[in-house]
Amino acid sequence: MPVITFEYQDLKELGINIENDKLIDILPMLGSDIEDFDDETIKVEFFPNRPDQLSVEGVSRSLKGFISQEMGLPKYKVSPSGEKVFVDKEIENIRPYIAFALIKDVKFDGEKLKQIMDFQENLHWVIGRDRKKVAIGIHNLDVINGDYKYIASSPVENSFIPLDHLNELTPKEILDEHEKGSKYAKLISGFDKYPIILDKNDKVLSMPPIINGELTKLTEDTKNILVDVTGTDEKAVQQTLNIICSSFGEVGGKIESLDIVYQDKTITTPDLSPKTRKVRVNFCNELIGGVNLNAEDVAKLLLKARMDTKIINENEVQVEIPSYRIDILHEVDIVENVAIQYCINKIKAELPNVSTIAYENNWFKGEKTIREIMIGLGFQEIMSLMLTSEENHYEKMKQIEDDHVQVSKPITIDRTMIRKSLINSLMEFLEDNKHEDLPQKIFEIGDTLYIDESRETNVKTVKKLAGAICHSTANFTEIKSTIASLLSNLGYEIEISPSNNSTFIKGRVSNIKGTSKNGTVSGFFGEISPEVINNFELEYPVIAFEIGFL
Structure with missing residues (x-):
């Protein structure tokens, strides 16, 4: 979860005079966890459902209400700047939405500059899904001029010096050569043109969602700023801008709006109406x-x-x-x-007035049998979270990303989706335990979640069993023997067919189907690809299987 660090003095400067010990007692009541503190500094972890509290100004605003120092709706005046942002029609298929605000009379002295950068990065993953959904740019307003343009640029046009770099680069060179470009290139890869924000004189402000320009870099002397938020979700873009503007408004920043001119409509941002x-x-x-x-x-x-x-x-x-x-x-x-x-x-705790008679679900009776067989085959059970990340679930496993259930406000950057497979959880476990002795034989029985629009909840849960073996001579014959023994002991007649599963070595992977009077199971087994093994930083061959209970 996001952790923010601030000094007790920061709260005092915002008008809160609370003894340190009392503050430590109050903050958890607001939905936070105290990570660490000393006589001057405190580190606080907030749940991601409250991104407005990821700045010291947001914490101050909530505290003032809790201790009845300030009550009711905070009022932030928004004045029209008279400036516009013209959105290029070609940007619609790349990163279509943008919101702007001007904020004047800000102060970045002391630790404030670092705090706003941390605030920006926390918002990037709490709301922005690591910039995929929303990306934020904060610029020195005094070196640029409105109106502004949000365009789809050719890869070799609109060169600029990226932040903390010495040389001018084209958009394509940034993606190929710059550290940030390499990290976030996947967000705009596959397009012939890239997003660029320009001012009235065609100065480049940024290349969202990759990097800002060195031209508009913030310093402690910056007094006026421009905030841009771009993304693929219009609502999330506007909400993010509102949170940022409200935070600056809390310390007296003067907020000014701009007109965002699309091909078919014009909207004004920010809109801070309740x-x-x-x-x-x-x-x-x-x-x-x-x-x-x-x-x-x-x-x-x-x-x-x-x-x-x-x-x-x-x-x-x-x-x-x-x-x-x-x-x-x-x-x-x-x-x-x-x-x-x-x-x-x-609040007084009360027992619910409910009377029930419990009995064991039939599935869990069968689950006991599966566990006994797997343990008899020499495996050790693990239990992992249903939450994982697109990187671990798809990229590292050499799978093509498809429809899946995403976490709207993830607690951590590596827990952004609900898994559809158990194999990557086993690989993560092996990665974390590669210092242990070999062979390692592990299995997991767990839930996976699929999108199913025919159901009331739009999702369905599928129980799966997966196992993995890691040692120097692990091979296809061993894993075939393992899954055949498992299904045979469970009373299934099995049928094996070729598979093209890209997680495994081509020609050393098969699909499997089991049929019995109790139903059917289907899945796959084989030797994990060396590329996948390297992605999880393992040094020995890995064989694995996965079956789902239909």
Whole structure:
């Protein structure tokens, strides 16, 4: 999860005078975890559902409400700058959405410059999925001139000096030669042209989502900035800009809007107007439990959560939600804020009034048998998270990325999707334990998730079993013998056919299907490709199998 570091003095400069010990007690009540602290500095880990708290200004804003120092909706004035951003039609198929803001009278002295860079990078992966969905650029406004252009550039035109570089490079050279270019080239690879942002005089501001230009680099002397946010999701782009602008607005930055001119529409960004929802008092009491709140209580608690309220009747409260609170999607989320401001520790625990008779699910009875057979074959069971990353699941495994369930606000950069296969989890385990003695024989029984629009939830869960063996002489015959023994002991008649699974060595991989009175299983087995083995930094051959229970 994202960790932010700030000094107690930073909060004092923002108007909060709380004793250090009391601050340590309060912060966890706001949904954070104290990573470390000393007499001057504190490191705080926040859940990714609150990206607005990933800056010291956001933390200060929430704290002021919790201690009743400031109540209600923060108001940030947005003035029109009169400037425009013209969006090239050709950019639609590459990275189609953009939002701009000007922020004046900012201060970057002391640690502030580093803090804003950390804030930017935390937003990049909490909302931006490591720049794939959203990328942010923050520029020195005083060296450029509006209006601005967001264009699709030829790979060899619009050369510029990338950030922290000495020489001018073309967009293609940046992707081929620059460290950031190599890292993020996959985000715009496959296109004949690349995104570029220009000012009125055709000076290059940045090449999103890759890198900014050295021309607009921030320094401690920077007083006025331009913020650009580009991406593939229009809503996420605008939400990210709102969070950044609100953070600067909290310390007196003067926010100015621009008109974003598309081919078929013009929108103005940022839009910091609040959303309006209703919350029911009886729903709050029912969901929280152990409390007996009335409409006045709910309204006051939500004022502490930095929302404006209006009591409609004894059971309904109208709530104005600030634009930076992108985590509030449902009435339940408002109730959560009521509980937080009431103070979770004050809520009396109650046992649910439910009576049930438990019995063992038939699947788990069969799972016991599978475990006994695998252990009898010399395997050791592992248990891994269902969450993984596209890099580990597809790139390292030499698989083509397809439709999968993504985590909207991932806790870490390597936990961004729900797995569709168990093999990469086994490879990750072997990578983490390559210092252990060989042979290593491991297996896992676990859930995988597939998109299925025919179902109410749009997904289906598939139970799978996977096993892997690593030692110097591991080969196709060994893994074939292993899976044949497994399925035979489970009572399946097996059928083997050729496979083109790219994770494995060509010609040393097969599909397998098992049929019995209890149903069918299907999967594959073989020798893992040397390239995949190298991707996980292993030094010995690996053989593996995976079967799904249909």
